[in-house]
Amino acid sequence: MVTFNIGSIVYEKIKLQNAVDSAAITAAIWQARGLNVISDLNYALLAATGGDILKAIVSGTADMVLIRSIQKAQLAAQTSFAGASALAAYKVFKENDDNAKCLPLPTGLRDSKMFSLRVRRQYFGEIPLHMVKDTPNYWEDQTRDGPFIRLIATKKTPSLFWGKIIKFNKPIIAVSQACAFNDDKNTSKILKYLGGGLWDPTFDAKLMPISVKIPGINGLILH
Amino acid sequence: MFKLRHNNIGQALLEFVMTIGLFILMWVGVSYFSYVFVVKSKLQMATRYGVWLLRDGEPSLSVKAKVRDFLFHTSPQLQAGTILTNSVISIDTSYAKADNYYPDFNRVVKIKYLILPRKILGIPTLPVYLSEKCIVASDTWHYGIPGSNSVFKK
Numbered sequence: 001m002v003t004f005n006i007g008s009i010v011y012e013k014i015k016l017q018n019a020v021d022s023a024a025i026t027a028a029i030w031q032a033r034g035l036n037v038i039s040d041l042n043y044a045l046l047a048a049t050g051g052d053i054l055k056a057i058v059s060g061t062a063d064m065v066l067i068r069s070i071q072k073a074q075l076a077a078q079t080s081f082a083g084a085s086a087l088a089a090y091k092v093f094k095e096n097d098d099n100a101k102c103l104p105l106p107t108g109l110r111d112s113k114m115f116s117l118r119v120r121r122q123y124f125g126e127i128p129l130h131m132v133k134d135t136p137n138y139w140e141d142q143t144r145d146g147p148f149i150r151l152i153a154t155k156k157t158p159s160l161f162w163g164k165i166i167k168f169n170k171p172i173i174a175v176s177q178a179c180a181f182n183d184d185k186n187t188s189k190i191l192k193y194l195g196g197g198l199w200d201p202t203f204d205a206k207l208m209p210i211s212v213k214i215p216g217i218n219g220l221i222l223h
Numbered sequence: 224m225f226k227l228r229h230n231n232i233g234q235a236l237l238e239f240v241m242t243i244g245l246f247i248l249m250w251v252g253v254s255y256f257s258y259v260f261v262v263k264s265k266l267q268m269a270t271r272y273g274v275w276l277l278r279d280g281e282p283s284l285s286v287k288a289k290v291r292d293f294l295f296h297t298s299p300q301l302q303a304g305t306i307l308t309n310s311v312i313s314i315d316t317s318y319a320k321a322d323n324y325y326p327d328f329n330r331v332v333k334i335k336y337l338i339l340p341r342k343i344l345g346i347p348t349l350p351v352y353l354s355e356k357c358i359v360a361s362d363t364w365h366y367g368i369p370g371s372n373s374v375f376k377k
Contacts, residue, residue, distance in 0.1 A: 007260035014264050018271045018357055025278070026360040033364040088360060095358050204363050 008158045009172065017174040019096035020153040021207060024178035027089035027115060027149040028205035032180040034081025034117050039201035041074045042130045053129050071121070074131050078117055086115040089151065100155035105175065105212070111150070118147045122197070132197030148179035150210065177210040259338065259351055261299055266334050269293050270357035273314070273332035278361045287314045290334070301336075330361040 048066050049056035056062035093102045104114040120134040155172045182203045273290040277283070291314065294301050315333040333356040 007257060011260055011264045011267065014267045018267060021271070022274070022357060022359040029360040029363055033362075036364050092358050092360065096356075 005158070012155060012158050013172050013174070015097050016100055016153055016155050016172055017176070019093050019100065020102060020151050020174045020176040021178075022096050023089040023093035023102055023153075024149045024151050024176040025205055025207055026092045027085045027151075028178035028180050030081055030085035030088050031115070031117055031147050031149070032203035032205050034077050034085070035119070035180060035182075035199065035203045036201040037077045037081070038074050038117070038119060038131050039199055039203075041070050041077070042198060043201070045070050045130050054124050054127065057127055071128055074121075078119055078131070082115045082117055085149070089115075089149070093151075093153070097153075097155070100153050102151055102153040105150045105152040107150070114149060116147060130198070133199070148177060148208065150177040151175070152212075175210055175212050177208045178205055179208055180205050259353070262301060262336060262338065263353055263355070265294065265299065265301065266336055266353055266355040267357075270332045270334055270355045273334075274330055274357040274359045277330040277332065278359055286332070290314055290332070294334075331356055331358045 045053055045067065048070065049062050053062070053067070057064070057067070090102065093100070106112055106114055116134075118134040119131045122129040122132045153174045153176075157170065157172060180203045182199055269290050272293055273286050276286045276289060281289070313335045315331075315335075333354065336353045336355075338351040338353065
């Protein structure tokens, strides 16, 4: 019975790790999509104003209807892609492993907005301009070039045959971390027009190594 | 009166013959179920491998070939030295079904595997049908840097 249970536990652990990895990378991909869309719209703003948004608005030569429309689209992308990130992660996790639970795993206050794109509107006085990184230090921390996702998944230990008598009481736990990253090779071309905090629409997502020690579970280090 | 003779000669041999068949059946059963778990775990790893290849932009045909190679030529190999006599495998790499929540931007790898074991002591055993899948998002909507526009070439 122990042999059967161990085989089943190993299988369930692999399945749970796959599910949480897929959920994390999916959430990071949705964040990358949002950042790419917002960056594309930044470029559109720049193109619509001839390369200098502030100068075009102040001088009155800008098409304000077009500029407001692009800015509204950026705002919609900022909010909806964060929600899509969380929803897609949940859906993919459930499709990969229906019998488990998955939650975000923040490690500090600044991680509380786990699925947020962490971008904000740049203002000059009260004039709204393009979108920039909300917290540049957060982006650059731990070699992160963007927001990141950290998820934890748990599952009951499977029980076969007499498994209710001979079983492991600890749940199966898996942790995964993914981030959207960017190479930013072309940003310098627009930096001279708009200042810092910009990025190129070249975001992709990758898994990051993680090692977490959970209080209450003695000596358990998860990868 | 007929008197029973107390003779223990052959008792151990008789008990051995009576129990050895049961032990062989148990051994074969345990081996078979262990192999099923190994195959399930291997299929799960293969789906993950395949879907990650798809996510990185690998074509479907290449992914199928690499997943087959992973299944049959990396340890533990599925058809080498096992109790299998025949197996059927099919690999499906496609887009996940679209629904109201997200469009069809997610890639899925499904692997179906049928284990057909040999007869054990002339008794046919049931085939085991295994199916695993893994789903992940794949497209980051990166269609190139719009910096090639003449506005940015100053």
